[in-house]
Amino acid sequence: MLKRSLHTQIFRNACLLLFLLMSNTNAKSQQSTSSPLPIKQFAHPHRIRYDGSCMSIEGKDVFIYSAAFHYFRCPQELWRDRFRKIKEAGFNTVETYIPWNWHERSMPSGLNDNSKFDFKDLKAWLKMAQDEFGFYTIVRPGPFLCAEWSGGGYPRWLAKFGPGKGDLWLRSADPEHIKWSVHWYNAVSKVLAPEQISRKKKGQKGIIMFQIENEYDAHGTKDKEVFLKALYHSYKNNGIDVPLFTCLTSQTRASKDPELSQVFDCDNYYVANLSDAPSCARRMYDLRKKQSDAPGFVTELQGGWFSLVTGTLSEEHYSDARHFKAIGLMSMLGGGTGINYYMFFGGTHFNGWGARGMTTSYDYNAAIRESGATSPKYFAAKAMGEFIKQYGTKLARSVGGPCELKDAPKSLFGGLRIAEDGTKFVFLHNTDPDKSLKGRVTVLPGKVAKSTEPIYNVNQNGEKVLIKTAAVTNGNTSANDSFAIDFNLPDLGAQVLVIPPGATPEQGKWCLMEPEQPVRPSVNVTPIRIASALRYNDPVNEAKWTVLPKETSLSEIGINDFRYNLYRSKVTLSAADIQQENRLLFNMFTRDIVSVQVNGKIPKRLFPEKADAQTWITRGAYSRIRPNEFDNRFxxxxxxxxxxxxxxxxxxxxxxxxxxxxMEELGGIRQAGLSKADTVLTHPLQWELTADVAGVTKGFTTPSFKADKWERVTLNMQDEIPRKGNGIQPKGEQTGLFTWYRVEFSLPEKDAKVWMPWMAKINASGNGYMWLNGHNIGRHWEAGPQREFFLPECWLNSGAKKNVLVFGLRQTVNGATINAIEVMPYPNSAEFKK
Known part of the structure; x- marks a missing residue:
């Protein structure tokens, strides 16, 4: 998604501007030549193909209505619930990224070593989606994903093979990077090839589209065609024969290259504000003009937004159900015959897999919330699903687009599409989020489409056949016939008037697509306030220590995830040394943070760690740590x-x-030592390392662990726990390095007729992880804004069996103190079981 790497919102806007500028340049270039585009080749045109209108699957035109659902952000035990809800909303397709670093977590011995790959969950997700729920699937294996995911999908160990010169290597056409990317594509393609719809029996569902790279226009490397072609060849060499696509990649959009012309480009729509839905129609219309031999597809239609540490939560993003519906209908008005809502279900960054600076929650303010609860957007999607089910086939080959509306108020936007049988679809949208609109307007179809670029189909032999031009000439209506309609639109409302062939506008039917109002069961469950916790400082001297070779990264010893590690050094000093060496300096592989004890005491940090942690959490997104730079000083x-x-x-x-x-940086401490100043090490340290903090190796995270020697501390039972916010953690003092807490609670027996998701509301200082009955449920960032954490029902116990929630927290300048914990159902989320 065009949103992620520098300060995300600014970066997204800059990328969009860059993309539009590039698109305009490309458009001028295309207009200057009349040479035709290469003919699209399809390996199995009778199974799947596309043309300038839509996808055709098994001889039928299909409007692709797709929902983004990432298997790696949801416990496998909950997939079936999420799939069921997506199906009930009317979607015919689900889409997922496939992260390289998720499937090859350890560094292989070389390019030909495939022994580290594990694709079990991907295979299970595809099987459930396709075989059990009857979805088409779209897969996006990168290698770069972005996706607010660790490394953008690149394994951390991959940096070991880069040149390390400070220039951007990943996503480039550098031969070594290409070799490793092909290593990934070769492996994942072997898993995915049998799942293509072209390999399935007629009537069975399978993969219908493969993405190459991701939003490449947002990236500044040279020779992009070289890299794209290498990925293309890898797909083809591994038997991938369904349509290939890119998103926001100008190198493939209406390409005339013999190979890249066989890949079509898509758009991603993240609009500026509530009133900006018309931009979706305009951009889609522009895409259709510039790429006349492929369907208009939105790879990512904004389903909400992510949340950042020290930022705001997804729930505070402006997008609502009105916006969700409007951008969907406006994309259709522009000629979109495939839309994928990103995200339709967001999920959670369990085990710290979110990219640097991301909250544990990836709720995304999505239609299906992090907890699995259905939001108002869900019911808007369901209403649109009914509309697509009824009219999607006609819309798939309709022509038209945004047009002039005579005598329209300023906030009214719309246009016309006409199906092959003459059915008219008048799309209207009130862009005012605060006021309704009512009146009469004249639709001027002659302003719909000025382009005369050809639209092609492909026959059963894969041959390109001219169908028509893009002008509105279908049915009994000429391009210049105008007509008047009455309209009544609520604030930010979007509606479609369907006028059957030969009918007058007055005989048409307004498709209001009003969402249903869910009937939820009443829930009378008292929140469970936890009165006390057991506390214990990590027994660092009982950890499993091994000698670490000089300047060795964590990746080189097999640690590529995001756990906490202990380093230890014993150094002998003279009296003269201690008089002069009053600094302890750390040079990191990347901008991570350390807490230190010297002879059992806490030294003063020279660059104080801010209470809000913003500098430490996001600093690595802006600048690179250099080999001679010390950024942790004491x-x-x-x-x-x-x-x-x-x-x-x-x-x-x-x-x-x-x-x-x-994202090309390894993890760990590169070098450290004592110094007389802040620049040169006079006593370099030799380190020992533990793969985990001692408590993990001793089993503190497991529910069966006996915490007999732990201290019991009383928790706050009186004050209300804030449900979100920055910088509102308890203000304690750092007394140690890493502290453990353990609490127990019981839940009532489950109601056989009611589904109800649970969360923990927490007010604490310290950064670390939380384990629910032995399962890592994600990071606790003391900085905020997240204070509520999802407790997956598949990992909860009900009735007599207790639940154990364990915290492992690095002490910050505020210490590691739990003030209060409350376990409760998510409000207004319960559902009747089906």
Missing amino acids: DVSGLLKAGENEIVVVYENLGHAHGYVP
């Missing part, structure tokens, strides 16, 4: 002694950046 005056000194460090992996140079 004043150790008075803490050292003559003789042996012990330095213990907790390393916090803040996550893998998902854009630009920082």
Whole structure:
């Protein structure tokens, strides 16, 4: 998605501007030549093909109504519930990214080593989607995803093979990068090839589209065609024969290259504000003009927005059900015959897999919320699904677009599409989010389409056949026939008037697509306020220590996830040394943070860690740590002694950046030592390392662990726990490195007739992870804004069996203190079981 890497909103807008500028340049270039586009070749045209109008599957025109659902952001036990809800909303397709780093987590021995791949969950997701729920599927294996996902999908260990010169290597045409990308494509293609619809029996569902790269126009490397062709060849060499596509990639949009012309480009629509839905119609209309031999497809139609640490939650994003409906209908008005809502179900960053700076929640303000609850957007989607089911086939080969509306108020936008049988679809949208509109307007179809670019179909032999031009000439209506209609639109409302062939506008039918109002069961469950917790400092000296070779990254010892690690060094100093060396300096592989004890005492950080953690969490998205730069510095005056000194460090992996140079950085401490100043190490340290903090290896995270020696502390039972916000954590003091907490709670027996999702509301300081009955449910960032955390029902116990919630927290300048915890159902989310 065009939104992620620098300060995300600014970066998204800049990329959109860049894309539009490039599109305009390309358009002028295309207009200057009359040479035809290469003919599209289809391996199995009787099974699947496309033309300038739509996808045709098994000889039938299909309007692709797709929902984004990432299997890696949802426990497998909950997939069936999410699929069921997507199906009931009327979708015929589901889409997912496929993250390379999720499936090859350990560094292979070389390009030909495929032993580290694990695709079990991907195979299971495809099987459930296609075989059990009857969805077509769309897959997007990158290698770059963005997606607010760790590394944008690139494995962290891959940086070991880059040139390391500070220039951007990933996503480039560098031969070594291409080799590793093909290594990934070869592996994932072998898994996906049998799942193509072209390999299935007639009537069975399968993969209908494969994406190459992702939003490549937002990236500034050279020789992009070289990289794209290498990925194209890998797909083809591995038997991928269904349609290939890109999104926001000008190198393929209406390409005349013999190979890249066989890939069609799509758009991603993230609009500026509530009133900007008409931009979807205009951009889609423009896409159809510039790429006349492929359907108009929106790979990512805005389903909401993500949330950032120290930012705002997804629920605060402006998009609502009105906006959701409007951008969908406006995309159709522009000629879109395929839309994929991103996200339709967002999910959660379990185990810290979100990119650096992302909250644990990936709720996205989506139609299906993080908890699985259905939002108003869901019912808007369901109403549109009914409309598409009824009229999608006619819309698939309709012509038209935005047009002039005579005597229209300023906030009214719309246009006309005409189907092959003469059915007219008048799309109207009130762009005012605060006021309704009512009146009479004249539709001027002559302003619909000025383009005379040809629209092609493909016959059973895969031959290109001219169908018609893009002018509105179908049915009994000429392009210049105008007509008047009465309209009544609520604030931000969008509606479609369907006029049957030969009928007058007065005989038409308004498709209001009013969403149903769900009937939810009443829930009388008292929130469970937890009165006390058990607390224990991590026993660092009981950790499993191994000697770490000099300047060795975590990836090189097999750690490519986002756990906490311990480093330890013992250094012998003279009396003269301790008089002069009053600095402890750290040079990192990337901009991560450490907490330190020197001889059991906490030194003062020279660059104080801000309470809001913004600098440390997002800093790696902007600049690269250099080999001679020390960005964790401590004043150790008075803490050292003559003789042996012990330095213990907790390393916090803040996550893998998902854009630009920082995503090419390894993790861990490159070098550290004592210094007389802030620039040169006079006593470099030799490290020992633990793969995890001691508590993990000793089983603290498991529900069966006996915490007999832990201290019991009382929690706040009186004050209301804030449900969101930044910088509102308890203000304590740092007394150690890493602290554990353990709480227990019981839930009432499940009601056989009611489904009800649960969450924990937490007010605490310290950064770390949380485990529910042994399952890692994600990061706790003390900075905020997230204070409510999803407790997946598949990992919860009801009735007599207790639940155990464990916290492992690195102490910040505010310590690691739990003030209060409350477990409760999500409000207004319960449903009757089906």
